[in-house]
Amino acid sequence: MRLAVIADVHGNCAALQAVLEDIAMLGIREIVNLGDCFSGPLEADRTADLMILLDAAGTMTVRGNHDRHLLETAPHAMGASDAHAHGQLAPRHLQWLRSLPFSAIYRDEVYLCHATPQADDVYWLEQISADGQVCLNSVEEIERRAAGIEQALILCAHTHIPRAVQLADGRLIVNPGSVGCPAYEDDAPCFRKVETGHAMASHAVLEKSEKGWVPQFRNVAYDHMAMSRLAQKNGRADWASALATGRI
Template identity: 70%
Template sequence: MRFAAIADIHGNCAALQAVLDDIAELGIRDIVNLGDCFSGPLEADRTGDLLLLLDEAAAQTVRGNHDRYLLETPPDALAASDRHAHGQLASRHFEWLRKLPFTKVWRDDVYLCHATPENDNLYWLETVSSDGHVTLRPQAEIEALAEGIAQSLILCGHSHVARIVQLSDGRLIVNPGSVGQPAYDDDAPVYHKVETGHALASYAVIEKTNKGFAPTLRTVAYDHMAMSRLAAKNHRPDWASALATGRV
């Protein structure tokens, strides 16, 4: 088994296309998508059409928290990134979103979720201190969130931080990083920043060997400045900076 894991596209169709091209060049057909597909001041509509085509072929997708907001929140109550995406999406995209599961077990041995099994808005592998520092979550807390999951490979996104954590029983949790948003800030649970320091699109390639799952974290270059200029045109200087530099 060899497949790709993507997450947190956030409407960045150019980054998604670059990642899909890289996946194809590696000869990989199967893709799992960990959600947060559209939210952002970019190209939700084009991203949606690409994902619909992908799902018809070989993709498995779970719903992210921002995907849920697009379904559950009235447009005039959405935050700016979600509101921009909502205005671009067509009925076919919303129909696709409604069909996505919260979690999924794929091929018996791979567990998929956006953030954690019970909460789509909680960092699994990271914690935020009271003064806004984002660090690796203590091992015991990570393992507690994995309780009851039988699969030997667990995939999550949400934090946009590419990371691999091995549990004491040998299970792996992998966050492939973000395809389309290399940096952001947030005010929950307290104000904090997540910054990769680069403008590359991130994803993971995972192979099952006779010794277990072997994940490789990959990055792909694309025309990130075109997306940065689009974000600036759409009055989002925070996104423009993130897409240009990987910092906010």
């Protein structure tokens, strides 16, 4: 069994298309999506149309925190990225978002969530220090959040950092990284920057072998400068820098 994992597209339709071409080139037919599909200063509408087609083809998607914000927050109270996306989305796109579950189990073997099993906006595999450094979380905290999950493969996203962590009992937790947003900054609970240092789209391939699940992290080149220019045109210099360089 081989499975492609995408996450954190953030309205970057060009990156999504490139990743889907890479997945098809590998001959993989099964895809799961870990959420945060549209939020950003890019092409939420085009991305949504493509996501709905993927859904019809069997892709399982769970809801991310920004997907939730698009449904639960009044437009005038949204952050800039959510507001831009909301302004592009049609009622059918929002209805599709409403259909997404918080978490899911794929083929009885794989657990899916956006961030953690308890919350859609909390880092799982990483922790944030008081001075804003993002580093690997403690094994105790990672294991605590995984309590009660029976599946051998656990998939999460949210941080945009590709990572695999193996638990003491052999279960594997994998974050595939971000398809559409290679760097960002945030100020809650404290200011931090998360930067991949490259402008490529990220995803992961998981293969089940006799020895268990094995991840392959993949980076895909695409016309990232076109998306950087679009972000700049839409007044987002931070996104323009992230998309051009993987840094802010």
